[in-house]
Amino acid sequence: MIPTIEWDGKYVRMIDQRKIPSRIEWYVCRGYRDVIKAIEKMVIRGAPAIGVAAAMGLALGGFSIRTKSTATFMDKFRKIAEEMLLGRPTAVNLRWAVERMENLVERMGAALVDEIRRALKEESEKILAEDIEINRRMGWNGQRLVPARATILTHCNAGSLATGGYGTALGVIRAAHEKGKKIKVIADETRPWLQGLRLTAFELMEDGIPVTVIVDNAAGSLMRQGMIDLVITGADRIAANGDVANKIGTYQVAVLAKTNKVPFYVAAPLSTIDSTTKNGDMIPVEERGGDEIFRFGKMRIGPSGVSVLNPAFDITPAKYVSAIITEKGVIRPPFRKGIKDLLS
Amino acid sequence: MIPTIEWDGKYVRMIDQRKIPSRIEWYVCRGYRDVIKAIEKMVIRGAPAIGVAAAMGLALGGFSIRTKSTATFMDKFRKIAEEMLLGRPTAVNLRWAVERMENLVERMGAALVDEIRRALKEESEKILAEDIEINRRMGWNGQRLVPARATILTHCNAGSLATGGYGTALGVIRAAHEKGKKIKVIADETRPWLQGLRLTAFELMEDGIPVTVIVDNAAGSLMRQGMIDLVITGADRIAANGDVANKIGTYQVAVLAKTNKVPFYVAAPLSTIDSTTKNGDMIPVEERGGDEIFRFGKMRIGPSGVSVLNPAFDITPAKYVSAIITEKGVIRPPFRKGIKDLLS
Numbered sequence: 001m002i003p004t005i006e007w008d009g010k011y012v013r014m015i016d017q018r019k020i021p022s023r024i025e026w027y028v029c030r031g032y033r034d035v036i037k038a039i040e041k042m043v044i045r046g047a048p049a050i051g052v053a054a055a056m057g058l059a060l061g062g063f064s065i066r067t068k069s070t071a072t073f074m075d076k077f078r079k080i081a082e083e084m085l086l087g088r089p090t091a092v093n094l095r096w097a098v099e100r101m102e103n104l105v106e107r108m109g110a111a112l113v114d115e116i117r118r119a120l121k122e123e124s125e126k127i128l129a130e131d132i133e134i135n136r137r138m139g140w141n142g143q144r145l146v147p148a149r150a151t152i153l154t155h156c157n158a159g160s161l162a163t164g165g166y167g168t169a170l171g172v173i174r175a176a177h178e179k180g181k182k183i184k185v186i187a188d189e190t191r192p193w194l195q196g197l198r199l200t201a202f203e204l205m206e207d208g209i210p211v212t213v214i215v216d217n218a219a220g221s222l223m224r225q226g227m228i229d230l231v232i233t234g235a236d237r238i239a240a241n242g243d244v245a246n247k248i249g250t251y252q253v254a255v256l257a258k259t260n261k262v263p264f265y266v267a268a269p270l271s272t273i274d275s276t277t278k279n280g281d282m283i284p285v286e287e288r289g290g291d292e293i294f295r296f297g298k299m300r301i302g303p304s305g306v307s308v309l310n311p312a313f314d315i316t317p318a319k320y321v322s323a324i325i326t327e328k329g330v331i332r333p334p335f336r337k338g339i340k341d342l343l344s
Numbered sequence: 345m346i347p348t349i350e351w352d353g354k355y356v357r358m359i360d361q362r363k364i365p366s367r368i369e370w371y372v373c374r375g376y377r378d379v380i381k382a383i384e385k386m387v388i389r390g391a392p393a394i395g396v397a398a399a400m401g402l403a404l405g406g407f408s409i410r411t412k413s414t415a416t417f418m419d420k421f422r423k424i425a426e427e428m429l430l431g432r433p434t435a436v437n438l439r440w441a442v443e444r445m446e447n448l449v450e451r452m453g454a455a456l457v458d459e460i461r462r463a464l465k466e467e468s469e470k471i472l473a474e475d476i477e478i479n480r481r482m483g484w485n486g487q488r489l490v491p492a493r494a495t496i497l498t499h500c501n502a503g504s505l506a507t508g509g510y511g512t513a514l515g516v517i518r519a520a521h522e523k524g525k526k527i528k529v530i531a532d533e534t535r536p537w538l539q540g541l542r543l544t545a546f547e548l549m550e551d552g553i554p555v556t557v558i559v560d561n562a563a564g565s566l567m568r569q570g571m572i573d574l575v576i577t578g579a580d581r582i583a584a585n586g587d588v589a590n591k592i593g594t595y596q597v598a599v600l601a602k603t604n605k606v607p608f609y610v611a612a613p614l615s616t617i618d619s620t621t622k623n624g625d626m627i628p629v630e631e632r633g634g635d636e637i638f639r640f641g642k643m644r645i646g647p648s649g650v651s652v653l654n655p656a657f658d659i660t661p662a663k664y665v666s667a668i669i670t671e672k673g674v675i676r677p678p679f680r681k682g683i684k685d686l687l688s
Contacts, residue, residue, distance in 0.1 A: 021647040191535055191559040194645060202647045212651040215535040215637060217560050217593025221658035249561025251568060252596055259599050293559055296640045301538060303365040303546045307556040314565035
């Protein structure tokens, strides 16, 4: 499996996800601003992967602060952390990782700057390793929900490339496959960015898991025809009541699953749950540029001057979610209680 | 307004819809096989437009039959008609137009071959003129369902370019706009072929009707946020019970409209109603090549060897349809009775 992101000496490198599957290319970040740019431009995407990238970015930031005074260091570090938070507002893992790194710095108030720098790098490596471990546990917990033979619909890419490795939704699929279950995956292509066609299909083909791509428009019709046994997606943020923010189109898939009596599961680490957000409508939804829709590479597709609306995420009310799969176990409705219990 | 299709002396020419909006280019058909190819390759598309094209194609076919014997002519004409029917199986207007042209030939059993040829050409011109007139009446009937201010979602292109002119769903929108109603249109881009982004946006912008394009994934989220007042689509075939075959993704839009209490209207001429098809599940759904999904122009997007499923249409059960707008009036549920009454 290709690593999504890793340290390469004193730099951080990540697979440029804008270029998959045409090219497998490293994108090298020499400073924290490179990481911010990579997150904004979607060189790296996926809530957990963004969290790991932010942590590594802050460690790079630490190396760039030229001072021997711990107080000055902490001051400048906080400013870098604020900059890092501006990137993409919907996924909560970014904030989670930034807070974890800030807490580490706070705790080391008495240490030498060099020690803090080293600790930040180590913490970012730990976050990466933990993320992979968490995904494996989530996969293990989730595969129990998958029948011995199943056709699974997934939306966007909640795979190895969206995380430190292994994946959330695709982690569950991988675990079911490793257990010897006969799994077929139907991947929504996921416009506008085509994460399904480009990334999910690529990942699963690499792993020898049968995958068929459809346009997002076909998901409902397949469910109506009884061709889908269950749906699994990832999440960018889960509110305290179980409402889920995820890639635009997820809400539709969830409604169609309910209409057609197909279980709809969300796989996400606890770091994606934001208990300070009461419900989904309080989650900020990022709007991205129209270029993602009316251009394809350098080709313009839509009429010149066309008006476009491009929300990157949507909110799926908890009532459409059959269960939330986490590294600590599977949460069933009512979610408010289940989430509270699991987090405490 | 650009004509979708017309006679140009002894040839038939149509706007090549694969190239809109980058280029406005005529595609000239010198024989009936050019028309069959144009229908298959989607130079022309949209159920009513395909009907007109088939009629003109058969007239071209008539000119190509080299005989003075009426019996031989009729025999060869029937074979051409059979060939014409193979093109695209879902839209019933193709069959409707072919049958109308065949009936004409049958009725002229005593005439000279030259007279039949001329009559076929005239009939195809009549079908075109009638189609435009029908659309205008449909528009008039349908606009009464549109509030004085409304944001209307439409899927695919059921516009001037999908018909002889004016449009079915977009005909209703045009009529409402002409009546002075404040209309905003949200157009699903409609993957894989992007009829919404390329054709609907283009048409409405030409007419000065405000239009904003979204990815198909965003339609449900907009409805959930109360941003859509009603939905209007066209149809490729309507069964006797009111089930609707239309562009892939229509079913999803209809389910989401019902879930969010948004009216879902279908605008289609009576020639789209197939009373010999009992229900939607008996309508053949065309499957098209995967290229439409994993290629963009000459660019390959998906991983090499990726498996793709590309149904071009889906079935929307009648229970999701609020009303069917036709040139003879608006049909409300129960549709079986309403359709029967209107057709008789």
